[in-house]
Amino acid sequence: MTLSEIRFAGRGTRPRHPPFGATWSDSARAIAIQVDDEGSMDAIPEASTLAPETIVVILPDASRSRGILSAFGRKPIARSARCAALLLRGYVGITAELDPASRLDLVHARA
Helix, strand or coil, rough: CCEEEEEECCCCCCCCCCHHEEEECCCCCCCECCCCCCCCCCCCCCHHHCCCCCEEECCCCEEECCCCHHHCCCCEECHHHHHHHHHHHEEEEEEECCCCCCCCCCEEECC
16 A cells, blocks of 8 residues: 555554655545554544545554553554454455554555
């Protein structure tokens, strides 16, 4: 996948390196989402609420933005859970892959 810009959504700190060699931009159409530390997928919008063909990338780790757990980094979310969350919200073209640019295990789809 090739993206020039992507915006960050979710809790916590965005990763240093954006997925797919893109640059971080608040005005980008593609979205990188980080779920919360409880594994809740509530941060993922319904596909019908986005413009057609919007790319949504689910980052592999959950943010631990609160309390003492924040000192221990992030907790990985299974690929299968991220794929299922996108499917349940109406996304198409769901794909999972290791991104060579950021070295992140990514799941992405189109609205």
